[in-house]
Amino acid sequence: MASTPPHLNSVKEANTAESSEPSSAEKTKASEFKCHQCGAKLTYAPGTESLKCKYCDHQNKIPKSEKDIQELDFKKFLANMQDDEITEEKLFIKCTSCGAESTTEANVTSSNCPFCDSEIVATAKTKKLIKPRSLLPFKITRKTAKQSYKDWLKGLWFAPNALMKKAKLNVAVSGVYVPYWTYDADTLSYYTGQRGIYYYVTVTRTRTGSNGKQETYSAQERRTRWYPVSGTVTKDFDDVLVVGSKSLPRKYLRALEPWDLENLVTYKDDYLSGFKSESYQINLEQGFEVGKEIMDDQIRIAIRWHIGGDEQRIHSVSTQHSNISFKHILLPVWISAYKYKEKVYRFLVNARTGEVQGERPWSLVKITLAVIAVSILIAGGIYLYQQAQ
Secondary structure: OOOOOHHHHHHHHHHHHHOOOOOHHHHOOHHHHEOOOOOOEEEEOOOOOEEEEOOOOOEEEOOOOOOOOOOEEHHHHHHOOOOOOOEEEEEEEEOOOOOOEEEOOOOOOEEEOOOOOOEEEOOOEEEEEEOOOEEOOOOOOHHHHHHHHHHHHHOOOOOOOOHHHHOOOOOOOEEEEEEEEEEEEEEEEEEEEEEEEEEEEEEEEEEEOOOOOEEEEEEEEEEEEEEEEEEEEEEEEEEEEEEOOOOOOHHHHHHOOOOOHHHOEEOOHHHHOOOEEEOOOOOHHHHHHHHHHHHHHHHHHHHHHHHOOOEEEEEEEEEEEEEEEEEEEEEEEEEEEEEEOOEEEEEEEEOOOOOEEEOOOOOHHHHHHHHHHHHHHHHHHHHHHHHHO
16 A cells, blocks of 8 residues: 655644544545546636636636525524534644635645745644635736736835835735625614704904004804704614734725625635635624624714714714624635835735735835925925015
8 A cells, every 4th residue: 555645644634633524625626626628627717707727728617506695694693603504614724924824725734825925834724614605706817916016016105215126026926715704784873962053253353464563353253052962873784894804904905995795606616726715813703893893983973964963972872783694705815925124015906806905115214305305395485475475
């Protein structure tokens, strides 16, 4: 009997320790996505409904799913979390540098992290997670994303001069499905506050006249009269989007929005072929707490409108959430990481719309010179104005 290659032993041992049953990741072999023409491994072709062979260009059509994309009841789901129908096991490898956990194949023990480009040499482990029910497939190609990275890097204002030399223009761009939650909820909010109504009074003021003498004049001064208010506001929410990842800066992921969620398709492993997916680090309950904060911002806007008047003060808000439902979805992002002076900077592309966001270094010298130049221009403008007067 042939012996097991040494580099696979650690993976097999880890898999055995984690679970005695084969994981869904192990059941979904690359052989399931073989080219009908030459037998090579197929990968999903962005912007299409097909898997494509990189050797013979043959395309295998991804079969359409008849399943509807449904919202799941939040409370019922939490009560049945151990149900195998709603959870799955997958192989993940964890980056010790940034903490990201991304999918891997059973025979891979080393790779580069798609989130920070650090080399990962570790054992893959299985993890039980809530199954994603839908996703947005990649639409922007790797070539387009790479060009966006180059254009973005070249167009940075106040960047260090050495950046273009030290940041690789031909850096690898990885396609990753980022985990998200969406929440629907009906809300009823009780509030107390104050309504401000403007009124005007005539006041006497003093100023220096053109002849250099002091003179008095009358002016209207605005003041505010406050009245106590209380009431209730109802607001329904649909698809409040919460990222389930901690590996990428939330402000950049939020800046990639909006997403065309109306084009979600039923989850199929076919769409993940050739790409990685990240496991969620913010679970279903934690995600809803973040979602409530997002809802609260909108509720406060509705309360201010409900209070009316010229100004509003909100003293207290108590909100009840009902009819809560959710979806676990995957959204496609092209990620590139580059290093400058030993610090890692991430670059993100919304793989549906092409929206670009990223981290970047700043040149303090350039910023200082720009501030000085603007100050000189302002001082010069004031001087010329005074001379003209």
